[in-house]
Amino acid sequence: MGAREEPGAILQPAELRPAVELVNKVLEQLGRILLGQSELHRMVLVGILSRGHILLEGVPGVGKTALVKALGQLLNLDFNRVQFTPDLMPGDILGTHILQEAGDGKREMTFQPGPVFTNILLADEINRASPKTQSALLESMQERSVTLLGTTRAVPEPFFVLASQNPIELEGTYPLPEAQLDRFLFKLVVSTVPVEVLDSIISTRRRGEPPLPTWTMSAEQLRQVFGVMDGIFLPRPVSRYVSRLVAATHPSGAEATEAVRGYVAYGASPRAAIAMAEAARARALLAGRPTVGFGDVKTVAPAVMNHRLVLNYKARFDKVDAFSIVEGLLAGLDEAGLDLPSDLEVSGAKDDD
Amino acid sequence: MNEHENAIGEFTSRLGALLTARLALTFIAAWGLLWGTAVLILRAAAGTPRSHLLWGLLGVLPAAGLGTLRALRQMPGRSRVRALLDKESGCGGLFMAAEEADVGAWRAQMPSITAPRLSWHGGRSWALLGAASLFVIVGFLVPKRLVTLNPGHGLDVDKEIERLTAQIDVLEEEEILQREKAEALQKKLKQLRAEASGEDPVKTWEALDHLEAIPKHAADEAAEAAVSQTEKLTKAEALAEALAEALAEAPAQGADPGLVSEAMQELSQLVEEAVEENERLTRRLQRKDLRKLHEARELTPEQLEQLADTLRVCKRDVGELLERLSEADLIDLETLALNERVGQCDTEGLAEFLRQNAGRMSIGDAVAQWQREGPGRGGVDRGPGDAPMTWGDESSEEGAKFKETVLPPAALEAMRESVLAGVSVGEPTVEGDGDASESGALSGTAAGAGSAFTQKLLPRHRGTVKRYFERE
Numbered sequence: 001m002g003a004r005e006e007p008g009a010i011l012q013p014a015e016l017r018p019a020v021e022l023v024n025k026v027l028e029q030l031g032r033i034l035l036g037q038s039e040l041h042r043m044v045l046v047g048i049l050s051r052g053h054i055l056l057e058g059v060p061g062v063g064k065t066a067l068v069k070a071l072g073q074l075l076n077l078d079f080n081r082v083q084f085t086p087d088l089m090p091g092d093i094l095g096t097h098i099l100q101e102a103g104d105g106k107r108e109m110t111f112q113p114g115p116v117f118t119n120i121l122l123a124d125e126i127n128r129a130s131p132k133t134q135s136a137l138l139e140s141m142q143e144r145s146v147t148l149l150g151t152t153r154a155v156p157e158p159f160f161v162l163a164s165q166n167p168i169e170l171e172g173t174y175p176l177p178e179a180q181l182d183r184f185l186f187k188l189v190v191s192t193v194p195v196e197v198l199d200s201i202i203s204t205r206r207r208g209e210p211p212l213p214t215w216t217m218s219a220e221q222l223r224q225v226f227g228v229m230d231g232i233f234l235p236r237p238v239s240r241y242v243s244r245l246v247a248a249t250h251p252s253g254a255e256a257t258e259a260v261r262g263y264v265a266y267g268a269s270p271r272a273a274i275a276m277a278e279a280a281r282a283r284a285l286l287a288g289r290p291t292v293g294f295g296d297v298k299t300v301a302p303a304v305m306n307h308r309l310v311l312n313y314k315a316r317f318d319k320v321d322a323f324s325i326v327e328g329l330l331a332g333l334d335e336a337g338l339d340l341p342s343d344l345e346v347s348g349a350k351d352d353d
Numbered sequence: 354m355n356e357h358e359n360a361i362g363e364f365t366s367r368l369g370a371l372l373t374a375r376l377a378l379t380f381i382a383a384w385g386l387l388w389g390t391a392v393l394i395l396r397a398a399a400g401t402p403r404s405h406l407l408w409g410l411l412g413v414l415p416a417a418g419l420g421t422l423r424a425l426r427q428m429p430g431r432s433r434v435r436a437l438l439d440k441e442s443g444c445g446g447l448f449m450a451a452e453e454a455d456v457g458a459w460r461a462q463m464p465s466i467t468a469p470r471l472s473w474h475g476g477r478s479w480a481l482l483g484a485a486s487l488f489v490i491v492g493f494l495v496p497k498r499l500v501t502l503n504p505g506h507g508l509d510v511d512k513e514i515e516r517l518t519a520q521i522d523v524l525e526e527e528e529i530l531q532r533e534k535a536e537a538l539q540k541k542l543k544q545l546r547a548e549a550s551g552e553d554p555v556k557t558w559e560a561l562d563h564l565e566a567i568p569k570h571a572a573d574e575a576a577e578a579a580v581s582q583t584e585k586l587t588k589a590e591a592l593a594e595a596l597a598e599a600l601a602e603a604p605a606q607g608a609d610p611g612l613v614s615e616a617m618q619e620l621s622q623l624v625e626e627a628v629e630e631n632e633r634l635t636r637r638l639q640r641k642d643l644r645k646l647h648e649a650r651e652l653t654p655e656q657l658e659q660l661a662d663t664l665r666v667c668k669r670d671v672g673e674l675l676e677r678l679s680e681a682d683l684i685d686l687e688t689l690a691l692n693e694r695v696g697q698c699d700t701e702g703l704a705e706f707l708r709q710n711a712g713r714m715s716i717g718d719a720v721a722q723w724q725r726e727g728p729g730r731g732g733v734d735r736g737p738g739d740a741p742m743t744w745g746d747e748s749s750e751e752g753a754k755f756k757e758t759v760l761p762p763a764a765l766e767a768m769r770e771s772v773l774a775g776v777s778v779g780e781p782t783v784e785g786d787g788d789a790s791e792s793g794a795l796s797g798t799a800a801g802a803g804s805a806f807t808q809k810l811l812p813r814h815r816g817t818v819k820r821y822f823e824r825e
Contacts, residue, residue, distance in 0.1 A: 237432060284445065291447050348441055
């Protein structure tokens with residue numbers, strides 16, 4: 001199912017309900033397979049539904065690889081895992097040409113596709129590979145194609161890169177360049193599970209192995225969900241709010257906060273606005289609504305923007321991170337854009353969910 | 354959907370009202386500050402009266418109007434209000450989407466739109482308005498002397514003006530000054546009081562002096578006329594009493610009818626003269642008495658006594674007038690004393706004088722002469738006022754001696770060198786050619802002559818010259 005042809009129409013309940021049920025089932029399965037981290041599962045699913053790439057940051061052993069594997073199983077998508085090491089070469093990811101002898105005795109160069117030719121690519125410890133290798137992923141992430149020796153080959157649809165990086169053991173690592181960071185829809189922090197969940201894992205699973213899913217989504221169903229995603233309506237005020245948020249991350253922005261002016265060197269790019277809009281749509285779908293609300297934007301904004309802000313040295317000295325700056329921005333910016341004077345107060349807020 | 358539109362309208366109205374109130378207060382406060390400043394500046398620099406400055410109150414209306422216009426400009430559009438209501442009602446974008454597209458079946462599932470509560474923390478705006486109002490009130494109430502720029506030295510002429518006003522009132526009451534004249538003077542005094550300033554006190558004082566001279570001059574003239582009236586009244590009173598006394602004694606001593614008739618005529622003339630100048634006398638005298646006097650017919654002693662009483666009363670009236678003028682500082686006490694002296698009536702003296710001089714001069718001359726008797730009574734129309742020389746309190750020669758005086762040394766030396774030329778009771782005169790040295794010792798000396806010569810020296814110079822030549 002492609003994008004809806006009628007721009008003025010809103011998905012009706014009958015159209016929305018099947019997709020909502022499907023995604024809820026995915027979440028349910030994820031929750032069964034991977035105990036705890038329900039919010040992380042939702043955000044990852046939001047990223048998937050937005051057809052974006054996700055950067056998972058967390059210490060080893062918190063379940064990043066298990067999550068990606070489970071997702072691949074649930075969505076019936078091909079899954080490849082690449083452990084990034086310092087000696088990894090671009091050809092190891094994208095593929096290479098090898099000389100092969102054909103049946104008629106002729107020798108020709110045959111392309112051997114690399115692990116990137118999959119639906120879900122788990123780039124484990126992406127910051128361990130050299131920048132050359134990291135940049136090999138750039139084209140595939142953005143263009144969803146690989147060009148080698150003049151030939152462009154499309155990667156399979158859908159294509160997701162879920163990369164992980166270790167926030168500790170930074171010796172011998174190569175921080176991801178801004179250009180590559182900007183191509184990730186989300187940066188999600190994977191934290192350790194609570195004690196109760198850990199207890200449950202230990203007591204119910206041998207060697208921590210997750211159970212297999214009891215249900216998977218077919219390709220057709222996935223296409224249906226993506227089709228419904230395309231029909232989620234983004235009202236103009238919300239679109240305006242997303243734009244104002246992104247503009248406010250720049251120190252020269254009219255609505256920039258004091259923290260932005262003091263700590264941010266470079267703000268988020270227009271790609272962040274596009275990512276936020278898409279992620280908000282997915283969030284609305286998860287909530288069972290055909291339209292995007294301000295709450296959806298506020299939920300996805302930190303994950304979208306916290307890896308896109310380039311902070312200055314003052315932020316490093318004052319130990320201010322991008323997350324707190326984004327939170328401050330969300331708290332200070334008026335969603336509806338009424339620009340009321342400070343002595344006029346509107347009270348009686350209600351959550352969208 | 355009407356319910357939703359109503360919700361938007363209601364919230365928009367409430368928001369508009371609050372924004373209008375807020376901005377109207379701000380603009381009115383700003384106008385108040387401007388108005389208060391203008392009040393202070395105009396009162397200080399131009400002395401504008403407060404009543405004129407009250408017109409600034411009309412500026413409140415346009416200020417409120419400007420605030421309202423500004424508020425209307427600040428009003429958010431309906432789509433933004435809709436977005437706010439969507440957020441506050443938890444519609445998740447449905448209410449916003451309803452403006453752009455057909456929500457279809459979702460309309461039934463849309464939560465009810467509840468307008469959020471709007472609250473205005475207007476303490477600051479009210480405080481600003483209060484401060485501006487207070488500023489305006491202070492600008493009006495502050496005394497002029499505190500706001501006047503370069504107040505200079507205030508010239509307080511109130512006391513002088515009040516004194517002059519009282520004097521003019523007295524003169525107007527006594528009909529010495531006409532009402533129009535008095536009103537004109539009062540008006541000038543008021544103007545002077547308003548224009549008096551320390552910047553040019555000389556001008557003020559000169560004007561005050563000029564205005565003071567007018568009532569003073571009128572009072573002096575009135576006093577002089579009053580003294581003259583008193584004199585005439587006294588003469589007539591004395592004559593009337595003398596006649597009354599004479600007629601009362603007539604049966605015993607046998608008065609001369611011709612003399613009596615002449616005296617009546619003289620009395621009639623004196624009363625007429627007095628009546629011309631004194632309206633009170635005219636009012637007090639009986640018509641029939643005046644007619645009788647005019648016809649120079651005889652009045653009875655009782656009538657003469659009555660006439661004398663009337664003249665006395667009129668004289669007293671004149672005296673009271675002068676006293677009132679004196680209390681108002683318009684005339685001095687000497688004039689009062691003069692009036693009193695002039696008003697003293699020696700009836701018996703006049704009667705005796707008339708008896709003594711009967712037949713030698715007319716009654717009129719006799720009265721006039723009797724009145725002139727007394728030292729210093731001369732005048733332009735009365736002739737010299739010779740006063741007899743009187744001697745009294747002479748000093749005795751017993752124990753009298755010349756006062757001893759020490760003469761200066763030069764005088765003493767001169768006396769030793771002097772030669773007694775003669776003794777005379779008369780004034781000493783110069784004898785001979787009187788060729789005493791006029792130009793000093795070098796007179797007649799030829800230049801370069803070096804020969805001896807004879808020079809007459811004054812006695813007082815002899816000692817000096819002698820000492821000079823005796824030095825070897």
